[in-house]
Amino acid sequence: MKRLVLASGSPRRKELLEQMNLHFDIIVSGFEEHLSLSVPPSELVKQLAYGKANDVYTNQSERVVIGADTVVTLDHNVLGKPESREHARQMLRSLSGRTHIVYSGVTILSHDKKVDFHEATEVTFWELTDEEIETYLNTGESFDKAGGYGIQGFGAAFVKRIHGDYYSVVGLPIARTLRELKAFGIVPEIQH
Numbered sequence: 001m002k003r004l005v006l007a008s009g010s011p012r013r014k015e016l017l018e019q020m021n022l023h024f025d026i027i028v029s030g031f032e033e034h035l036s037l038s039v040p041p042s043e044l045v046k047q048l049a050y051g052k053a054n055d056v057y058t059n060q061s062e063r064v065v066i067g068a069d070t071v072v073t074l075d076h077n078v079l080g081k082p083e084s085r086e087h088a089r090q091m092l093r094s095l096s097g098r099t100h101i102v103y104s105g106v107t108i109l110s111h112d113k114k115v116d117f118h119e120a121t122e123v124t125f126w127e128l129t130d131e132e133i134e135t136y137l138n139t140g141e142s143f144d145k146a147g148g149y150g151i152q153g154f155g156a157a158f159v160k161r162i163h164g165d166y167y168s169v170v171g172l173p174i175a176r177t178l179r180e181l182k183a184f185g186i187v188p189e190i191q192h
């Protein structure tokens, strides 16, 4: 049986794989993310996902490695994780009352195969007041998340509409990932 490795420090990605009853190890990659690559966001997230997976993959033939990356785009600007409270505030103000796209890219690597894909999900926010934004910033939830919000947390209060895979917004399009993992011989253990 191949050994699945998640090349991610994201607690959300870990929880989603656990939710599906997959057994895996975690090795966090030291790959440096640069959001400035001049490629479309759908390519960018795949390139960053590949960078993370490839950093952890060490040519061990029994390993299947998953890397993933998530960004938010608004008017062709790419928003990663906020670097400060002010940066998070600016991001949330720019997302207020608008529709943005969340891109998640995934790479799965083994010694003889590489699969990569992305999902794009449209998220529309209600108009946010300054007070709502400040209250949200106080939760501290913004700081490790692309676009400065977490749809799975208090950020749920901002979401008017979503079109696409919810789990991709959280960081890992889990259904598509499971489907692709099958080709690597990785299937969840179903408990009877």
Ligand SMILES: Cc1cn([C@H]2C[C@H](O)[C@@H](COP(=O)(O)OP(=O)(O)OP(=O)(O)O)O2)c(=O)[nH]c1=O
Residues within 6 Å of the ligand: 007, 008, 009, 010, 011, 012, 028, 029, 033, 052, 068, 069, 070, 071, 072, 081, 102, 144, 145, 146, 147, 149, 150, 151, 152, 155, 169, 170, 171
């Ligand atoms: C938009 C949004 C993003 N996010 C998260 C998913 C990702 O973890 C994070 C984007 O950062 P990433 O660089 O994709 O991932 P990461 O740094 O958390 O983990 P690693 O690089 O080790 O794999 O934003 C949410 O949790 N909820 C949301 O609603």
